[in-house]
Amino acid sequence: MIEAITDLVQNFDAVQAAQLVAIFLFAAIVKGFLGIGLPAASMAFLTLVMPPTEAIPLLWLSILATNSLQFAHAPDKWAIAKEYWIFAAAIMVCIFVTSMFIAEYPTALLTVAIGVAMVLFSLNLLLGIKLRIGPGRGWHLGFGALSGVLGGISSIWSPTVAMYLVARDVPKEKFIGATGFLFLAGVLPLGAGQVVAGILTVPVFLKSALALCVVLVGFRIGEKLRDRVSQELFRKAVLIAFLLMGLRLIANGLT
Numbered sequence: 697m698i699e700a701i702t703d704l705v706q707n708f709d710a711v712q713a714a715q716l717v718a719i720f721l722f723a724a725i726v727k728g729f730l731g732i733g734l735p736a737a738s739m740a741f742l743t744l745v746m747p748p749t750e751a752i753p754l755l756w757l758s759i760l761a762t763n764s765l766q767f768a769h770a771p772d773k774w775a776i777a778k779e780y781w782i783f784a785a786a787i788m789v790c791i792f793v794t795s796m797f798i799a800e801y802p803t804a805l806l807t808v809a810i811g812v813a814m815v816l817f818s819l820n821l822l823l824g825i826k827l828r829i830g831p832g833r834g835w836h837l838g839f840g841a842l843s844g845v846l847g848g849i850s851s852i853w854s855p856t857v858a859m860y861l862v863a864r865d866v867p868k869e870k871f872i873g874a875t876g877f878l879f880l881a882g883v884l885p886l887g888a889g890q891v892v893a894g895i896l897t898v899p900v901f902l903k904s905a906l907a908l909c910v911v912l913v914g915f916r917i918g919e920k921l922r923d924r925v926s927q928e929l930f931r932k933a934v935l936i937a938f939l940l941m942g943l944r945l946i947a948n949g950l951t
Contacts, residue, residue, distance in 0.1 A: 715745050716903075717910055720758070724911040726934055727762060728918020729925075733934065734762060734911070735852045736817050739810050740941040748806035749799060752851045753896040756887050757904040758911040759851070763879040770873025780874055783836040783843075783860075784881035787853065790844025791882045795889025798849060807949035809850040814942030816855035818935045820862070829863040840878075847882050848889060854879065 723737035735755055742751035770776065777784070798806070829835050839860045847853025857878045861871050890896035896904075921930075 712745065716742075716754075716907065719745075720907045720910040721914040721917075724758075724914025725918040725921065727911075728915040729921050730918075730931055730934065732821075732854065732858075733817075733938070735759060735854065736814050736938055737934070739850065739852060740814060740938060740945075743807065743810060743945060747803060748810060748850075749803075749895050750900075752798070752806075753890050753900045754904050754907055755851050756883070756890065756896060757901070757908045759879070760883045760887070761908055762911070762915065763876050763883060767873065767876030767880050770876050771869060772873065773877070776870070776873045776877050780836065780877060782833050783840040784878055786837050786840025787844040787847065787878060787882045788885045790841045791848040791853065792844075792885035792889045794845050794848025795886050796892045798890065799893045799895055801849060804949040806849055807945050809846065810852065811942045811945030811947075811949060813846055813850045813852035813855055814938050814945065816859070817852065818939035818942060820855055820859050822932070822935045822939070824862070829860060831864070835860070843878070844882065847886060851886065853882055 719738060719741040722741070723734050726732075726737045727734040738755055738758075739748075739751060742754065767773065829839075839856055843853040843856040846856060854875070857875060861874055866874060887896055
């Protein structure tokens with residue numbers, strides 16, 4: 697740990713540090729204001745200043761903390777866990793297996809995956825896309841596996857989770873609890889897979905901890921702004937920006 701701290705201090709880059717602070721502060725304000733979008737907002741800008749394999753593990757601790765808080769405030773936690781355990785199990789297995797090999801994936805694949813996740817995320821919330829989905833466990837397994845694969849290579853597995861819950865017309869309070877549970881389910885296996893892959897190291901974990909400090913401040917600012925800024929206007933502006941950034945990432949990955 698001491699060696700990691702020493703290495704972090706010796707390799708300190710003031711310009712990159714300022715960029716990361718600005719990125720995480722903005723992403724956390726979005727999360728605090730809208731209740732969603734921390735990974736998507738972070739990855740949209742982090743990929744501009746560093747490779748995806750360096751950017752993805754920086755989000756781990758922030759995703760863990762924010763979704764732990766979200767699920768902690770959810771009512772009927774046991775009922776949610778009982779209903780969605782297959783969904784969660786599929787996410788856990790697939791996100792772990794996929795993230796284990798993240799260092800071996802081509803950068804173009806990671807870039808496109810992040811872009812696709814952002815486009816799905818944006819379009820789903822902008823257009824209110826609803827799929828015809830039944831209540832069976834097979835749907836839980838399928839969407840859980842898809843979410844896990846997407847999350848393992850991009851750190852963003854909210855689009856498919858949200859699409860399923862919206863399609864099933866899950867009530868608002870239950871929606872918040874279910875998303876908190878399903879997002880939280882993927883965090884620990886994602887971290888474990890990244891450790892195996894060698895991208896979540898002690899120095900990176902320390903950077904992730906510093907990022908969390910910024911995220912907590914930004915999250916609180918976002919909460920405060922809710923009553924002072926038009927939520928619908930801010931929401932549409934952010935989602936359109938995410939859509940354009942996602943398309944840019946897909947284009948970059950394919951060229």
